[in-house]
Amino acid sequence: MTSDNDRRRGLLARLRERPAARSRGRRRLGAAVRLLAALMLAGGAYTVFAPGVQAQDTPLTGAAAEGKALFDVSCVTCHGRNAQGVEGRGPSLIGVGAASVEFQVGSGRMPMARQEAQAQRKPELFTDEETRQLAQYVQELGGGPVVPDGENLHADGNIAAGGELFRINCAQCHAFGGGGGALSSGKYAPSLRPATDRQIYAAMLSGPQNMPVFGDNQISPDQKADLIAYIQETLKHDQDPGGFNLGRYGPSTEGLAIFLVGIVALVFASLWIAGKS
Helix, strand or coil, X not given: CHHHHHHHHHHHHHHHHHHHHHHHHHHHHHHHHHHHHHHHHHHHHHHHHCHHHHHHHCCCCHHHHHHHHHHHHHCHHHHCCCCCCECCCECCCCCCHHHHHHHHHHCCCCCCCCCCCCCCCCCCCCCHHHHHHHHHHHHHHHCCCCCCCCCCCCCCCCHHXXXXXXXXXXXXXXXXXXXXEECCCCCEECCCCXXXXXXXXXXXXXXXXXXXCCCCCCXXXXXXXXXXXXXHHHHCCCCCCCCCCHHHCCHHHHHHHXXXXXXXXXXXXHHHHHHHC
C-alpha cells in the first residue's frame, strides 16, 4: 500500500515538473526572440539614420567626385579618409554641410597650417570652383546646411531692418562698425570687411569658431538678406560724418579718446588760466 502511494506521489511530481520545465524553455525562447528583434531594430535604425553609411552606398555626382579627389590630397590627413575626423587633428565633417566648407575653405581658413586657438583668414588655396566641389563632396557625405545659389544674396534686403538685426545679434562680438573684437582664450570675432555675401550667409548657417548658428528658425532667409545688405552697403562704406572713426570699435575707444584728449586739454587750460591770473 505504501509503495503504491509513493509511486503515485512520484508520478504527480514528475507531471508537475514537466510543465515547469516547458515554461522555463518558453521564457528563454521568448527572451531570445525579443533580443534578436531588438538587435534587428537597432541595426535598421542605424542604417537609416547614420549618414556615413548612406553616403558609402550612394554613388557620388561628378562635382562631388572631383571634390573627393581634392579631399584625398589636401584634407584626409586631418579629417580622415571618410571625413569622420581624426582625434587631435580635425573634427568629423559628416553633417556639417556645404555651407561650412564654403566658409572655411572659401575664406582661406582651411587647410590650417598648424593647430591654433582659432583658424585665421588667409589667401585662398583653392579656386571658387574647387571650393564648390569640396563642398558638394561633404554635402553628399552626410547632408547639412547649404548656401543659396548666386553671388549677390542681398539684392532684395532691407538695410534698416538689417541694421536692427545686426545691433541685436552681431554687434556684441563684431563691434558696431563690423571691425571685430577680442574674445576669451585667444579667440576673436573677425572683421566683416573682407567677407562676401556667400561667406556671411555660410557663417550664419554653420556657426564657425565661437559664432552661434543662426538657422532659418532663428533668422529667416529674408532677414539674412537684410543683414547682409546692411553689412555690405553700410558698414563697408567709409561714412564717418563725425570725423576720425577711431577704428570703428564703438563707444569704448571713443570714450577713451574723449577722456585722454579732453581731460589733458582741460588740465592745460586750467594751468594756463592759473598762470595768467
